[in-house]
Amino acid sequence: MSMQPKSLLTPSQYLARERAAVFKSEFFCGEMFALAGASRRHNLIVGNLVRETGNALKDRPCEVYPSDMRVKVSATGLYTYPDATIVCGARQFEDDQVDTLLNPTFVFEVLSNSTEAYDRGIKSAHYRKLASVQQYLLIAQDRPSIESYVRQADGQWKLRDVCDIAESIEFPSLGFAISMSELYRNVDFSEQDALG
Numbered sequence: 300m301s302m303q304p305k306s307l308l309t310p311s312q313y314l315a316r317e318r319a320a321v322f323k324s325e326f327f328c329g330e331m332f333a334l335a336g337a338s339r340r341h342n343l344i345v346g347n348l349v350r351e352t353g354n355a356l357k358d359r360p361c362e363v364y365p366s367d368m369r370v371k372v373s374a375t376g377l378y379t380y381p382d383a384t385i386v387c388g389a390r391q392f393e394d395d396q397v398d399t400l401l402n403p404t405f406v407f408e409v410l411s412n413s414t415e416a417y418d419r420g421i422k423s424a425h426y427r428k429l430a431s432v433q434q435y436l437l438i439a440q441d442r443p444s445i446e447s448y449v450r451q452a453d454g455q456w457k458l459r460d461v462c463d464i465a466e467s468i469e470f471p472s473l474g475f476a477i478s479m480s481e482l483y484r485n486v487d488f489s490e491q492d493a494l495g
Contacts, residue, residue, distance in 0.1 A: 343484070355473075407438060408436070447469070
């Protein structure tokens with residue numbers, strides 16, 4: 300029995316398929332990977348995050364995008380969909396479709412059982428290759444817990460764990476903070492969530 304070699308896609312083939320698709324897929328090394336749906340808690344957190352950051356940045360040259368904005372990590376070739384993204388200053392897109400951002404300033408991922416290892420490991424390593432990223436947040440959905448990674452002047456990353464609902468998440472480069480209680484507004488941690 301002979302094995303057929305796997306047919307790999309080019310980035311342009313991926314984008315053509317992705318733009319016509321009903322569901323979202325990531326792309327890396329010639330392969331597409333379908334993304335799973337999100338839980339109620341996940342969606343509440345993303346909605347709260349987009350609202351709070353959008354309100355804080357409404358008079359600044361920044362745009363806040365929910366999870367439908369695709370991001371390309373040019374250095375590695377990964378096309379992905381962060382749970383939320385902020386870009387400040389000039390926006391760079393891959394082409395005139397303006398649906399693939401090249402220079403996010405802030406990237407947010409809400410962790411789930413099925414994606415936590417990937418978000419913390421491989422995906423985090425890809426995001427760190429984006430010279431534009433100043434801050435990367437990993438947000439738990441089963442308890443109040445956020446890991447905030449802030450790029451320092453020397454290129455190193457400084458981690459701050461915030462686990463107290465009475466505290467705030469700081470955005471040092473923008474000079475504002477979001478309270479944990481607002482980020483987790485209406486989130487019931489005791490609720491069972493099939494999607495995790």
